[in-house]
Amino acid sequence: MLHLVVCIKQVPDSREIRIDPKTNTLIRQGVPAIVNYYDLHGLEEALRIKDRHGARVTVVTMGPPSADKALKQCIAMGADEGVLVSDRAFAGADTLATSYVVAMTIRKAEEEWGPVDIVFCGKQTLDGDTGQVGPGVACRLDLEQLTYVEKVEHLDLERREIIVHRHLEDGVERVRAKLPVLITALAELNEPRRASLPGVLRAARYKPMVWTTNDFPDLDRSKIGLRGSPTIVAKTWVPEPRKVNTEYIPADPPEAAAEALVERLFASDIAEKLGWVQGVRA
Numbered sequence: 688m689l690h691l692v693v694c695i696k697q698v699p700d701s702r703e704i705r706i707d708p709k710t711n712t713l714i715r716q717g718v719p720a721i722v723n724y725y726d727l728h729g730l731e732e733a734l735r736i737k738d739r740h741g742a743r744v745t746v747v748t749m750g751p752p753s754a755d756k757a758l759k760q761c762i763a764m765g766a767d768e769g770v771l772v773s774d775r776a777f778a779g780a781d782t783l784a785t786s787y788v789v790a791m792t793i794r795k796a797e798e799e800w801g802p803v804d805i806v807f808c809g810k811q812t813l814d815g816d817t818g819q820v821g822p823g824v825a826c827r828l829d830l831e832q833l834t835y836v837e838k839v840e841h842l843d844l845e846r847r848e849i850i851v852h853r854h855l856e857d858g859v860e861r862v863r864a865k866l867p868v869l870i871t872a873l874a875e876l877n878e879p880r881r882a883s884l885p886g887v888l889r890a891a892r893y894k895p896m897v898w899t900t901n902d903f904p905d906l907d908r909s910k911i912g913l914r915g916s917p918t919i920v921a922k923t924w925v926p927e928p929r930k931v932n933t934e935y936i937p938a939d940p941p942e943a944a945a946e947a948l949v950e951r952l953f954a955s956d957i958a959e960k961l962g963w964v965q966g967v968r969a
């Protein structure tokens with residue numbers, strides 16, 4: 688049977704975070720913890736493959752004990768198993784250390800439930816926002832990496848081939864690759880389903896598996912947590928609110944307003960910053 692692994696991260700819903708204009712700090716109160724938005728698209732695609740071809744879907748996450756709620760949400764949607772990798776020793780990890788632990792977790796999931804055919808990650812997270820963990824995991828597991836995937840066109844199980852569409856800045860790339868692969872999901876990939884009633888009932892009773900450092904006999908402790916992180920966040924701050932001076936140019940007649948707008952743009956430093964050529968005005 689196909690084995691699909693979905694990597695998820697529990698994140699604060701940064702779409703709900705506001706900046707207090709008086710104190711200039713983040714308002715975190717009441718911000719819900721959710722499954723990272725893009726990861727749900729990875730999970731949905733895994734579930735669609737499961738619906739069509741039959742598959743075991745394992746969801747893995749490295750995080751604090753409270754991240755088990757995120758796994759339960761995935762179980763409610765239809766995942767078979769959820770694994771929480773949690774240990775103080777993993778805390779403070781940057782993307783290098785995170786991808787090391789996530790890769791080790793996937794190896795261990797292979798020992799438990801068989802070789803992995805497709806690993807799904809989100810394009811990026813709503814909090815860390817780096818987009819580096821997926822490619823890092825692919826490198827460590829020597830998987831073909833298919834990033835920025837907006838469509839899975841075809842999955843040929845006999846040939847063990849997958850065809851996907853990758854969203855690039857200047858177009859779409861259609862890629863054919865041999866399994867096993869790692870896919871990073873874009874929001875365009877699909878519409879995540881709602882949890883089903885049987886799923887919700889199963890999730891209510893479900894206890895995600897919890898793996899600690901003790902469950903990884905081959906773990907290199909110099910590669911995890913703060914110690915295994917070459918980058919250090921030395922300072923964080925809230926960006927100063929931008930002061931924007933606006934000017935209203937009445938459109939009367941519209942041609943004169945357009946002319947005035949172009950005049951103003953070329954008189955400012957915007958034209959130079961954007962590399963506009965003077966001759967364009969002629």
Ligand SMILES: Cc1cc2nc3c(=O)[nH]c(=O)nc-3n(C[C@H](O)[C@H](O)[C@H](O)COP(=O)(O)OP(=O)(O)OC[C@H]3O[C@@H](n4cnc5c(N)ncnc54)[C@H](O)[C@@H]3O)c2cc1C
Binds near residue numbers: 820
């Ligand atoms: C300013 C700042 C300060 C930080 N401070 C700390 C700190 O003090 N302590 C601390 O512990 N962390 C801290 N972090 C978080 C940590 O650096 C990142 O969460 C971690 O390296 C993962 O990177 P990312 O969130 O950018 O994931 P991305 O690379 O954007 O994630 C891409 C995909 O990889 C997968 N993925 C990512 N993380 C996980 C995971 N944990 N488990 C399973 N799958 C995953 C998901 O599928 C996700 O969609 C900080 C981050 C920032 C930006």
